[in-house]
Amino acid sequence: MTETRSPPEAGTVVDRLRERLASISPLSLGMLGFLGIPGEVVPGLEVLKLFSVFWLFWLWPFVAMLIGAVRQSLGDDESAAGPRDWLEMDSGWRGLFAMLYGLSLSVLNPLMGRQDVMQLLGSAVAVVRHRGSLPAPESFTQSGQYRLPVEGAWTVVNGSPIKEHSHSWYPATQRYAYDLVITDDDGRTRPAEADTSVENYYCYDKPVLAPADGVVVDVRDGDPELGRAGGFSHPGKRSITGNAVTIRHAEGEYSSLVHLVPGSIVVEPGERVDRGQEIGRCGHSGNSSEPHLHVQLQDHPTFEFAAGLPIRFENVAVETPGVDVTEATGWDAPEGTGQYIHVGQRVTHVADGQTDRADDGSRDPEPATAPALGGVRRVAGLANGIAVGGFVTVLAGVVGASLTTAALLVGGLAGLGLASLGARLVVGNGSVHSASVGTVGGVGLAALAVGAFAGLSALPTVAPVALGAGLFLTGAVLYGGSWEYGRWRGFQHAVRSTVATE
Structure with a gap:
């Protein structure tokens, strides 16, 4: 039988062009803004000032979040059911107003603005460091075994190694981050009759634990914390992360535990910590809409210049009350030990018969590390x-x-x-x-x-x-x-x- 070849589809070239354009990151276009700097300095190159308009592309993450918040506040039900639908969290116009308020503070507060811009710039540095291809579940193999940094049942309200459900695909540092809270059977983060005082949230002031053995390389404490949540954070905050601890576990593997209660951090830079050891308490400092724990594995000690790493957790029990994003997207996890967790799941660390080593109270900073x-x-x-x-x-x-x-x-x-x-x-x-x-x-x-x-x-x-x-x-x-x-x-x-x- 003779095979008859059909002519190529007329739209093939257009489709390829569309795919190429869709693959371009707005943040990559923002890098063209650097071409406008010579136009401000060198006489005769004023035409390069036109490239300064590309700086606006660096606002894309904020614009995307704003669009999502507006759609949610308007009750846009056209999209398919999502993994967070079973949750009852602060939203609506109150949440939208709080978000706009937070964005304005990021611009007017130079400490926050510095970190926002440096985080976007750091994404470009991370891309260069990884030669154009950031770590992904298919290409990254973690060196160590990590446990959940909390005890009891917690709910994943943001985060997944799947791009469509990522915490924040850009900037690169938060690509594989997770936001964890405690919810009741109705999916609420605080009792229905309780106000937005931080102490009413189930996760507030709960212990935060080291996910693996390591050495503390950075501690930020003393950032203020607003006594109310409901979408609002402290107007005088000095960092995106608020109070945070960064731990080096292995070469190129650092955990960052973020939004801790002021004054609750009990470790110092240079100190060795054991897996399961308490390092602080879950709080509402930094860029936080309500008390929660932000946790991520990253390849660099700095929050701003790191690339996020997909992390598998050991000994974790998973319950999926709502939509299972792996089934909805048809995503298959690459082979490996441990387990990825996803938005909408309720996760619990399961003891395996081994006792995590406890702090004996006599720890000193690592002598070779602390001075450096x-x-x-x-x-x-x-x-x-x-x-x-x-x-x-x-x-x-x-x-x-x-x-x-x-x-x-x-x-x-x-x-x-x-x-x-x-x-x-x-x-x-x-x-x-x-x-x-x-x-x-x-x-x-x-x-x-x-x-x-x-x-x-x-x-x-x-x-x-x-x-x-x-x-x-x-x-x-x-x-x-x-x-x-x-x-x-x-x-x-x-x-x-x-x-x-x-």
Whole structure:
């Protein structure tokens, strides 16, 4: 029988072009904004300023979240049933208003703005570090065995290794992150008759545990926490993560445990921790709509420059009250030990007869690690301050302010930071973190730099936006470089085979 070949479909080329365009990340387009910087600095290249419009693509994650929140608040029921439908969480117009409020704070609060932008920039760095292909379940094999960082039954309200149900596919650091809460049988995170006081949420102040043996490489504590939830977080928050602990478990494997209660963290940088050891309490600090635990495995000690890693958990019992996303998407998990968890599931750590080693109360920081970490954290704090100063300078330029005005704004911010440190010394416990001191110092250095360009005729004339972008990038490079040094030189030898096996 002779085979008759049918002519190629007319729409093949168009379909391929459509697929290519759909595969382009808006954040990748945002990188073209860097081409606009020479147009601000070099005479004769002003035409390059047109590329500055590409910076707007970096707002895509926020726009996508806003669109989703609007559709939810309008009761858009056109989409198919989802894995979270059985949950009863704060939503509607109240949640939408809280989200818009949070976005405005991210722009107006330079500490938050610095971290938001650096997180997006870090995604590009992570792509380069992995030669264009970020870790995925099919390509990444974790070195250690990890348990859930909580006890009892918790519900996954965000997160899955499946792209369509990921916590946040961009930025790259949160690609495989999870948000965990405790729910009752009705899918509520607090009793139906209770108000939004944080203590009414079932998960609030519950212990958070180390998912595996390791060495603490970074601790952030002292971020404020709002006493109410319902979509709102503290207006004076200083970090996306709020109070957080980062633990190095193996080469290229770090866990980040986020949104902890202020003052609840019981470990220090350089300290060895055991699998199942309490490191803090679940809270509502940072970018948090209500008390929950954000947990992720990442390839780098910094939250901003890390690439998220898909994580399998050992000894976990799974209940799926609603839609099973693996069945709905036809997703098959690659072969390997442990188990992936997905949004909409209720998960519980199951004891396997082995007792997690408990803290004996006599731990000291790892002697070879603590000094190196101290230096890295101080330099990183200084770099953050420089980046914050650059961010404020860019904002000043956007609204048309002069370099002199920008210098006064950055200098005033440094003064506020210095006053805050002084207040903490007087009314606090008499000590401040060296990283905080470094951050204030970095803002002061940025103020001096902007003031020099504004007042010294010997220096070239530079637009505030260009100078601010230069300062921000300088801070970002110094920040990433300091942690990169620590990753490869400062404490690489501290952990050889600390991940517990079951």
